Amino acid sequence: MTEQNEKISQRTLPLIPLRGLTVFPYMVLHFDVGRERSINALEEAMVSDQMIFLSSQKEAETSSPGAEDVYEVGTISRIKQMLKLPGDNIRVLVEGISRGRVKQFVQEIPYFMVEVEEWEESDLPSEDPETEALMRSVIDAFEKYIEVSNKISPEIFMTITEIENPGRLADSIAANIILKPHQKQDILEAFESIERLEVLYRFLLEEIEILEIEKKINTRVKKQINKVQKEYYLREQMRAIQKELGEDEGVVEEVDQYRKQLKKIKLPKDLHQKIEREIDRLTKLPASSAETGVIRNYIDWVLNLPWHKETKDRLDLKRSAEILDEDHHGLEKVKERILEYLAIRQLSKSMKGPILCLVGPPGVGKTSIGKSVARSLDRKFVRMSLGGMRDEAEIRGHRRTYIGAIPGRIISSIRQAGTRNPVFLLDEIDKLANDFRGDPASALLEVLDPEQNNDFTDHFMEIPFNLSKVMFITTANTLDTIPRPLLDRMEVIRIPGYTEDEKLAIAEKYLLPKQIKDHGLQPENLKVSEKALREMINSYTRESGVRNLERQVANICRKVVRRIVEEDIKFVRVTPGNLKKYLGTPQFRYEMAAQKDEVGIARGLAWTVVGGDTISIEVTPMKGTGKLELTGRLGDVMKESARAGISYIRSRVELFGIDPDFHSKQDLHIHIPEGGTPKDGPSAGITMATAVISALAGIPVRKDVAMTGEITLRGRVLPIGGVKEKVLAARRAGIRKVLLPKDNEKDVEEIPENVRKKMEFVFVEHMDQVLEHALVQGEKDDH
Template identity: 65%
Template sequence: MDKYKAKSNKRTIPLIPLRGLSIFPYMVIHFDVGRDKSVNALEEAMVNDSLVFLTSQKEAKIDMPTEDDFYEVGTICKIKQMLKLPGDTIRVLVEGINRAKVREVLQDDPFFEVEVEELVYESEIQSDKEMKAMMRLVMDNFEEYVKASDNLSSEILVSISEITEPGRLADVISSYIQLNPEDKQKVLEAFNPYKRLEVLHIMLEEEIEVLEIEEEINSRVKDQINKVQKEYYLKEQIKAIQKELGQEEGLDAEVDDYIEQIENINMPEEVKEKSIKEAERLRRLSPSSAETGVIRNYLEWIIELPWDIQTKDKLDIKKSRKILDNDHYGLKDVKERILEYLAIRKLAKNMKGPILCLVGPPGVGKTSIAKSIARAMNRKFVRMSLGGVRDEAEIRGHRRTYVGAIPGRIISSIKKSGSKNPVFLFDEIDKLNSDFRGDPASALLEVLDPEQNNTFTDNFLEVPFDLSKVLFLTTANSLNTIPRPLLDRMEVIRISGYTEDEKIEIAKKYLVSKQRKEHGLTEKNISISDNTLASIIEDYTREAGVRELDRNIANVMRKAAKRIVEEKIKSVKVNKRTLSKYLGTPKYRRNETKRNDQIGIATGLAWTAVGGETLSIEVTPMPGKGKLQLTGKLGDVMKESAMAGISYIRSKTKELEIDEKFHSNRDIHIHVPEGAIPKDGPSAGITMATAVISALSNVPVNGDVAMTGEITLRGRVLPIGGVKEKVLAANRLGIKKVLLPWDNKKDFDEVPDKVKKNIDFVFVKTMDEVLEHALVEEKKDDN
């Protein structure tokens, strides 16, 4: 129930709907009238008592409103003045009298005529304490609003402070503040003065809060603008000073150039943001600061890296095969694997590249085939030698805090290649070392993992670089020294040594022409026959690869060139008879390996990092107390193989016709010549056992037989590795028969056909079969 009394009064009056305008009592305002109905309502009002009812339209865009399109509550106004403007528009000056509510629309044509009810509250209600408190609150709000607003003068407060009527106070204040039409309507609809003040108080509080936020935003923007203007002014001054000093290209121009270059490179957003941030930091530094050089170096590295540059792969399998065949003789497995990769790349464009590890003895063409792969794929080629690398920073780079810091050799090589997808060769990966500076092999784990290397982060750059497009190749002589996690990431392709026939073909097709060109000679100047090449291979080299052969051919070329210049002759023919004049006395002879059948000496076959080798194992029994002595720098595994062989012999003394007490009355000395070279592995087991049996039984070992295999305590012969390399070593030395473990039959396909014709291969399961082929049948009497 309303605690304040009001008088009700009804009257009939013309109505004009206003668009976007609200009028309060006590408010004097002018507006323009143009609609026919509104003009007719004005004329009707002027004929009577000059009173008109003004209310707001709900939607300002409606041109011909009906009774549902305007609010019921509006203001009864007195028309003070009318002025006709050009274009049938009338400007009206009105004064608000009192608010009223439409009770009934009496007519809507030719103008709106309505019956309204107005409520007039008694003026004594301002004596109520609650009302006084509310009036004071609203006044305080309005004062705060005026202070926060730039649109109102403080003089308004003087005139409003003199108002004592609460309703009038609310209406006058409402006319000054900026409210949206809906909020103004809420104030207008509050007939109760207290309620009207309460609604206004809430609205003022909200408006003050909004004004404070606006002021805060404006202040922040102004400070920012002032800062920018200040910086611009100072920069212009610096430029003017630099111009006067003849230094027009200052640090700012340099930084702007860096930023422009960075913006033009298609690099990851993370990299771009960090690079621009570093460039802006350079702008803030003093030109004389030591750090400017560090940042310049960093930005230049970022800009010069091939973030968005890559070569287009050639995926023509036939042409690629032709290139590989032209560059290298043999190496069938490697070539086929590369061609498989190219075929899959053609079908699956986004396939991640394999990490190929080429393993084989020196001089077989591991490094050069990597170059051929790059040529076949139309990619750039970069090589990084890992031999002796001990510092992890070689891989990952140094942090910028170090003086003279640079990126690691991987990023450096990528930059040098100018492409983000080169063929990248890690040469001699088995020669990596580690010390207090870190473990480079562990740093390579990320690089050589296709699942991780798309975000490789160099310590110097501190941002990820995508290495997933790079085709990584590695080379090694042996897999034994490569850490197992690193080896697990690579696909191993073994490259065996060459036969003599293959070496002759390689020399004819590649080495002779290469050395001839390097020494300034032509085919007319020098000719080397196939027999001569065979003699060089047989008499002057003993290797798995062709590096020593290449050096000997170069030696021949040098001496031939000297003769041509010194003796003024046009051509030189090098044949088998005259070869010693160029290369000296032969270093090796095939018949050197042709030994007589000897007691206690057996020929074994071993695999080393430089290819296959033969081992001449010697055994001498002596009177003693059963002591076993092993010399020749043998490893633990080889020593254990010798002990296993002795135990087998002790268990078979009767069958072997050996003194049962040899283990207690005789010492046995096993020696492997070339004692300076470390030797290890179980594959010499049957060779040592054969030599011991021969020495104890006085039965000679066939000098034309070589063998390899691991021995067990029961005399079984177990399989070994490196069959092809070992067989090639035996072939080089003219061995006629080779004993291999039965389980190594699966590796026999790797052996070249010509070698199969030269050597008689016997696959054995037990030591009994070994002795059957190794020992000479005729026994010799003890001396």
């Protein structure tokens, strides 16, 4: 490669520092001068040979640059024209001549004067093939740059491509493209033409790549803007068309409102697109179309669901315990389980809501427990009754293909609550039904499964909704009618009936004050004695809960209010003596223990939906052919127990001293009084067997003994349920001794301590032990 630069002797020239501007040789441009030192330098140049040295500042922000703030390499230029502007500024037209390097600063005041080493390039074209190839590459890149940037006219390109000198070609292209100041300075400082071309080529390729990316971004943004403008234009057209047709002018505003609401709720992308399509359909359908109302109803439901809104749990165990105690007396197991759940929530925020199933007789407070739980957590409370529900659509909703379709009651209740984490009470789950319209119990399987309900899909909504934050509580009177798969998803908590003492405490603390307030009375207007309340509990109500007891208290309050108004009195006291005056004749009496030991009569214990009760089983043998007569509206289970008991007796006739042929010579009639009341269950087996043995053997049954348990053909005694209610019934009947299956020994712990102390419990495993305690030993009635 031939040397193209010729070194020339040094020159002393005034210097003007340029801000953000680089001047190349062969370049003509104008700029404004306003700083005092620069104006002085300009005047000095005009006085001499109009030559001046122009160099860029290292930092454009520097207002008073010194020698160290200016690049060493600059351009020796000739001033071609000066024009004074308003405000003491001067506009200067200059032409770049050649490169120069500052050797030293001669002076800085009143203007910069520098000693410059000038470099002058040859104007001859290049004869080197490598340089020629590089020049072609630079020209191609420059052409691509013009195509992408679209900011340089084709005339300039044609002029530049005619330049044959490599150095001048590089300077001309650098002067016409947009580069950063330090990039232009790098090109200016490349004194060798080949080096200058290489630096320029690198910068060109970088700029082309950036410009192409910028063009893509601009195209994409322009498309989006065009789409928005197009939609706006079309909507305005639609608005005008609807106005001309006299149709609803509010559809567009309504759709705009829907779109704003949709942006706020932040649904997942696929769900967002689905709702967006429905909104688009609404805009395309005529206002008179029947489907418009269906779509509008659907969009309203979706947008008004609490997708992300939830209340913050108040996790204060002490406060929660106080609220539960304030609202309910007793129910220790239920309160304990709820407080355990709250304690876990305090430590683990991710635990899914439990599915509690409260099982117990009517009126024990199952429904009100749900309200108390919601109050203790500061959550919203919603209740849904399942009693008699037989349509699956009640749970999952109707498909939108049906006229009048609406979401199921699960989604409706969530919307009513306004949060996605309420306490949700499903009442009377044991009373679900099913028919040709589907099985609601099966539909509830997904709702009540913590592993599945995080994406519960209603048929109407057709998009999943998260129910895992909901705390579900279900209630039932019995578990027998709840389908097993549904029961398996719930945690069962049994609520037994209240004892007499518990009912008394509830009446004194809750029912009486509540009814006094509801009837407009003051506490000093009415006083009901403890004995009167006990008489009401035993003689005017027969239930496990306190619902009827509350009605009787309300009955007293109504009559007291009337007396206060009519007789102008201030105080009424209700005692056992005047209770009949307010409530009338006692409605119930509990069957008391027999006055004497009797043959063929045994006392059993039964559980009913209104609590425990005692039943007398009477057996009378008669001459006949071995027929068995069962009366008293007995269910199939009790009939089977009677037959099993007789088969057991036939296998042990020698032991009991009974005629071995009694089954062929005698008829047996087994009767349970109160024939109008249906009776069934597996707990009367040993009672019936005892009564039959007593009747056939002529041995009296002890009057102070009651028993419960099922019997097998071999005489084994099987466990039963409802021990607490049955024992309380025996206590009310004046019985002191109760025979229970051995396997039920653990259940006695649930019985209040004050009752256990007054009762004797005998736990039996075989019928022989039952007879040992139930029959009067050593006595036989020859009758």
